[in-house]
Amino acid sequence: MNMDILMGTPMSVRISEVVRETESVRTLFFRTKRLDREFVPGRFIMIWIPGVDEIPMGVSLWKQNKIGVTVNPIGEATKALCSLESNDWIGIRGPFGSSFTLSSKNSLVVGGGIGMAPLRPLIYSLLEAGAEVTVLIAAKTKQELIFFKELSKLSHKKLHLKTSTDDGSEGFAGLATDAVREILREREFDTVYTCGPELMMHSLYELTRDSRMSFQASLERFMKCGCGICGTCALDSTGSLVCVDGPVYTGEYLSKMTEFGRYHRDALGVKKKF
Ligand SMILES: Cc1cc2nc3c(=O)[nH]c(=O)nc-3n(C[C@H](O)[C@H](O)[C@H](O)COP(=O)(O)OP(=O)(O)OC[C@H]3O[C@@H](n4cnc5c(N)ncnc54)[C@H](O)[C@@H]3O)c2cc1C
């Protein structure tokens, strides 16, 4: 196997624009013409921040050769990424991993916090494919709702936008899963797509498990190589690797994963409870 093909050829790209989404979250845009693989919603890229680290990032925009990543600064690498400005350089590899299946006619898309990032291209692709799309953006407070302004400005007759906040400052007051319970009383869906905190995704999986709705979730695990070499991102003792078999998993696949919603692993592979 040619390692360049497996790992993706690293490419230097110059940041063209930085958009402030919330007090702390930033979307960084850059352009590239050369791609190792086709981008489909759900796939992720590895971003190298010179002198700091290389980390996985979902893709929040991929339009022709313009790419966007939306970053929540929680640690050294993400903080460094958020501090970059237009004309700074980063390295990228990918895109890698599995993608969302777009065959839905009537979808519910649930994004918790920064989990909205990889769902954004999915929402636009579903609408382009003619699907009816209900989006629930969930966050702790109104100020932390990602892409709320953008999606509320989009007057698309097939887009139904809902919000939930833990503090009740916007939309449903309470947890995303309780908001989903309420939405499910009013409407039926063929597919539920989600990305966000794993405990939220696990509760949604439980909610949909005995229904006719299909379930697709984008998971996160600690990653080093991003392409199936190091084993750091193991989801389970079954050997499922989130960078290759995921990040997008179906409910059927997750039903066989004993660690989904229970454990993740740190940089040394030690199991940690959620
Ligand atoms: C496929 C994929 C897509 C992602 N997409 C995005 C995205 O679109 N936007 C975004 O902001 N972040 C995204 N992330 C998460 C991002 O990669 C991590 O937040 C980042 O690697 C943390 O690096 P750091 O140096 O900033 O923090 P660190 O200093 O390494 O860690 C800070 C804290 O976060 C925890 N942590 C680190 N990585 C992860 C992880 N993968 N899962 C759970 N906890 C973790 C650490 O245990 C520690 O407690 C994604 C992760 C994956 C696997």
Ligand code: FES
């Ligand atoms: S990150 Fe190395 S195998 Fe997944």
